[in-house]
Amino acid sequence: xxxxxxxxxxxxxxxxxxxxxxxxxxxxxxxxxxxxxxxxxxxxxxxxxxxxxxxxxxxxxxxxxxxxxxxxxxxxxxxxxxxxxxxxxxxxxxxxxxxxxxxxxxxxxxxxxxxxxxxxxxxxxxxxxxxxxxxxxxxxxxxxxxxxxxxxxxxxxxxxxxxxxxxxxxxxxxxxxxxxxxxxxxxxxxxxxxxxxxxxxxxxxxxxxxxxxxxxxxxxxxxxxxxxxxxxxxxxxxxxxxxxxxxxxxxxxxxxxxxxxxxxxxxxxxxxxxxxxxxxxxxxxxxxxxxxxxxxxxxxxxxxxxxxxxxxxxxxxxxxxxxxxxxxxxxxxxxxxxxxxxxxxxxxxxxxxxxxxxxxxxxxxxxxxxxxxxxxxxxxxxxxxxxxxxxxxxxxxxxxxxxxxxxxxxxxxxxxxxxxxxxxxxxxxxxxxxxxxxxxxxxxxxxxxxxxxxxxxxxxxxxxxxxxxxxxxxxx
Amino acid sequence: xxxxxxxxxxxxxxxxxxxxxxxxxxxxxxxxxxxxxxxxxxxxxxxxxxxxxxxxxxxxxxxxxxxxxxxxxxxxxxxxxxxxxxxxxxxxxxxxxxxxxxxxxxxxxxxxxxxxxxxxxxxxxxxxxxxxxxxxxxxxxxxxxxxxxxxxxxxxxxxxxxxxxxxxxxxxxxxxxxxxxxxxxxxxxxxxxxxxxxxxxxxxxxxxxxxxxxxxxxxxxxxxxxxxxxxxxxxxxxxxxxxxxxxxxxxxxxxxxxxxxxxxxxxxxxxxxxxxxxxxxxxxxxxxxxxxxxxxxxxxxxxxxxxxxxxxxxxxxxxxxxxxxxxxxxxxxxxxxxxxxxxxxxxxxxxxxxxxxxxxxxxxxxxxxxxxxxxxxxxxxxxxxxxxxxxxxxxxxxxxxxxxxxxxxxxxxxxxxxxxxxxxxxxxxxxxxxxxxxxxxxxxxxxxxxxxxxxxxxxxxxxxxxxxxxxxxxxx
Numbered sequence: 001x002x003x004x005x006x007x008x009x010x011x012x013x014x015x016x017x018x019x020x021x022x023x024x025x026x027x028x029x030x031x032x033x034x035x036x037x038x039x040x041x042x043x044x045x046x047x048x049x050x051x052x053x054x055x056x057x058x059x060x061x062x063x064x065x066x067x068x069x070x071x072x073x074x075x076x077x078x079x080x081x082x083x084x085x086x087x088x089x090x091x092x093x094x095x096x097x098x099x100x101x102x103x104x105x106x107x108x109x110x111x112x113x114x115x116x117x118x119x120x121x122x123x124x125x126x127x128x129x130x131x132x133x134x135x136x137x138x139x140x141x142x143x144x145x146x147x148x149x150x151x152x153x154x155x156x157x158x159x160x161x162x163x164x165x166x167x168x169x170x171x172x173x174x175x176x177x178x179x180x181x182x183x184x185x186x187x188x189x190x191x192x193x194x195x196x197x198x199x200x201x202x203x204x205x206x207x208x209x210x211x212x213x214x215x216x217x218x219x220x221x222x223x224x225x226x227x228x229x230x231x232x233x234x235x236x237x238x239x240x241x242x243x244x245x246x247x248x249x250x251x252x253x254x255x256x257x258x259x260x261x262x263x264x265x266x267x268x269x270x271x272x273x274x275x276x277x278x279x280x281x282x283x284x285x286x287x288x289x290x291x292x293x294x295x296x297x298x299x300x301x302x303x304x305x306x307x308x309x310x311x312x313x314x315x316x317x318x319x320x321x322x323x324x325x326x327x328x329x330x331x332x333x334x335x336x337x338x339x340x341x342x343x344x345x346x347x348x349x350x351x352x353x354x355x356x357x358x359x360x361x362x363x364x365x366x367x368x369x370x371x372x373x374x375x376x377x378x379x380x381x382x383x384x385x386x387x388x389x390x391x392x393x394x395x396x397x398x399x400x401x402x403x404x405x406x407x408x409x410x411x412x413x414x415x416x417x418x419x420x421x422x423x424x425x426x427x428x429x430x431x432x433x434x435x436x437x438x439x440x441x442x443x444x445x446x447x448x449x450x451x452x453x454x455x456x457x458x459x460x461x462x463x464x465x466x467x468x469x470x471x472x473x474x475x476x
Numbered sequence: 477x478x479x480x481x482x483x484x485x486x487x488x489x490x491x492x493x494x495x496x497x498x499x500x501x502x503x504x505x506x507x508x509x510x511x512x513x514x515x516x517x518x519x520x521x522x523x524x525x526x527x528x529x530x531x532x533x534x535x536x537x538x539x540x541x542x543x544x545x546x547x548x549x550x551x552x553x554x555x556x557x558x559x560x561x562x563x564x565x566x567x568x569x570x571x572x573x574x575x576x577x578x579x580x581x582x583x584x585x586x587x588x589x590x591x592x593x594x595x596x597x598x599x600x601x602x603x604x605x606x607x608x609x610x611x612x613x614x615x616x617x618x619x620x621x622x623x624x625x626x627x628x629x630x631x632x633x634x635x636x637x638x639x640x641x642x643x644x645x646x647x648x649x650x651x652x653x654x655x656x657x658x659x660x661x662x663x664x665x666x667x668x669x670x671x672x673x674x675x676x677x678x679x680x681x682x683x684x685x686x687x688x689x690x691x692x693x694x695x696x697x698x699x700x701x702x703x704x705x706x707x708x709x710x711x712x713x714x715x716x717x718x719x720x721x722x723x724x725x726x727x728x729x730x731x732x733x734x735x736x737x738x739x740x741x742x743x744x745x746x747x748x749x750x751x752x753x754x755x756x757x758x759x760x761x762x763x764x765x766x767x768x769x770x771x772x773x774x775x776x777x778x779x780x781x782x783x784x785x786x787x788x789x790x791x792x793x794x795x796x797x798x799x800x801x802x803x804x805x806x807x808x809x810x811x812x813x814x815x816x817x818x819x820x821x822x823x824x825x826x827x828x829x830x831x832x833x834x835x836x837x838x839x840x841x842x843x844x845x846x847x848x849x850x851x852x853x854x855x856x857x858x859x860x861x862x863x864x865x866x867x868x869x870x871x872x873x874x875x876x877x878x879x880x881x882x883x884x885x886x887x888x889x890x891x892x893x894x895x896x897x898x899x900x901x902x903x904x905x906x907x908x909x910x911x912x913x914x915x916x917x918x919x920x921x922x923x924x925x926x927x928x929x930x931x932x933x934x935x936x937x938x939x940x941x942x943x944x945x946x947x948x949x950x951x952x
Contacts, residue, residue: 122839201651202640203639203910207653210687211687214679254597258599260707301773361676363597426675427673430679442680446673454938457937
């Protein structure tokens, strides 16, 4: 898309009548939703940004629908008036997905949050999009099943689908994309459709479930999802160990993955992150790069897996190798990992926290992490590193003075370089956080404009008025 | 799309000048490809149908390109002249995917068949589309890796991607969709693009790799694929056992899956299929419903898994439980399974073999298989059943007198009923064979016309002239 074309389509929202159209849409919806429609500034501010994204863009109104039919009704009215619609889950996204740069109506799905069905015979369930993963797992507690996709934050299932979330369990269970079987979606014209099915596989036509998954609310609004559940493992063994240097830790990861060790979680905290965790969670871990491992299966299998891992771990100089089967003891071992984000923030409480996210082929992980660490230090920034390293995915938590353009520029240098390096080595600019507003230029850098144009043509074919979460994934 | 619209777009290929345009395209391409372009009838007949699909539609010419650039060149010329292009791999597809109902040019990719790279450090490889899975695994033999997706036939990797193939290893490794990391694709205008990357996961924009996978050559022609490889398991244990009735066998499958047994293959042959295998492969298996199981892991883990499975298997009345670790012995045990398709054909050598393919939630598998068997018998047809039952996927091999409309009508009654039942129970009209020409109406039955229209709009946005494999997935 040329610059002039872009200016033209952007003008859809900048015309003098744009605000008048939003007002018309709100006027039409207000009698339907009454106190479930708010134009109050504080409510709009709560919905104008996700977690950890600096800019805030307020919607013109927030609506809390209670059903798919109500979502459809709002979308129909918005389509009629050419007004943006932004779906909002738990607000934990990190790339500005829920911001409203062109105003419009925010659909807060928090009250559409029931588990509609759990089918133990097939190990699947049907949920509404507003339920959070913790609430879902709480409701599954007595079934023997759980939904293992765990992006860290207590995100909503709808939001996780929108960003193609993953997290700590990916080595074993895949991302959410491999665990969504079917979707009910409200399209841009308000039509309600269902795609996918409950079979374990299908070759029936284009895979629209995977196309909606990760489309960040730009192709449709998910109003129901059929999820694959997993049986709770008989036994879980957790382990923690520390390494004299970062390379030893990451080389261990590479060797574990390359030898096909059936590890289910493999998490890294660097030295600075461990220091932050010790301070925040009152622990006394050795302030060294630390690896958290988890194995699942029968007790015999887990023990066998662990014993094999020990040989690899020790050969890279690990010390303080601890190990537990017991749930309470495991939680204690992993305490540092679970609170890592808040511990990092506490290193510099007044700072903005920008969470960088890249994912690279496992063979390049050690080099990429080491290079990022060196650049962070050279720029004099405060930025711990942690990661779901078993996938080649790592995060830098940049703690940046919000009033310092200079610090932000130094961060940008490091982050741009991390992404360039990832691209050069066959990796991606985002393992799990998505594009949102923050990485639209990086998406083009990753695939080239022809591929991004293919995505855009799908968007235009399905949402000709461009009302669904405009300005995300690509520029208007 | 209304009937009149359909008639209109179909007329693109029926206009008096359609043949003239094909002739122009061939004339333009002949000097480039010389003896690698053929208009001979016997060559065109070899390319006019896949396996097991009754109708044959001949392309106007067959071209054997040697490179991505040559594929692009052909597609460009075809796009210019509005001539259909049909990609052809090994010709093993079962739903008429490679037929040319509107004529045009068949691109036989068999000579673009090299392994371009094997990256042992990351467990991935880059291959060209014409390589077959057996050839790929032969070339991987010394690397410690293999590509486990096994649809039975020695299909080409490009064809497997096009139909979203799976087969016997799906329980453990997923379908091919979960094992394709990146694609190079020639688009309808001849442009060459790359999507996906070598990271283990990514949230970068719409998932075009999964959209191309299963699109049956209607959105682009895959010219290169990056595949995830898997380490050869340390130990494999294979087992076979027979059951007094079909329900006992399928109930065993359901219980194994529902208890989360880490089985890697789980295959069923019914009584008639076993009889066919005994005759064809000179075996003496009990002529009863028979289950083939396989476990992978360390020897200790496999033994533990097998011992647990035995309890379940025996509780359903299994007899003749045999078990082997040794490769030669395993091959002997599974011999009946491997030759099942040809054994079935040999039951009635002059018959057409139509391979029905449905996939249902595992909890409904026993009912669906039993119902199919009863209907086959009630209609007096010869049709063994076999299946990748661990996924809920089963096949009926209908052996039909090609000259008997009556037999075909009886088959249609059974097959239509199988699909209706699958749909009613949350399953799919195709677990792994795809839509092709054979199931276009079933795709609409599965999702409704709105969802099929979403697919069609992608097709129209990416291939406005409709040259890529027209008449597949949906009617024109």
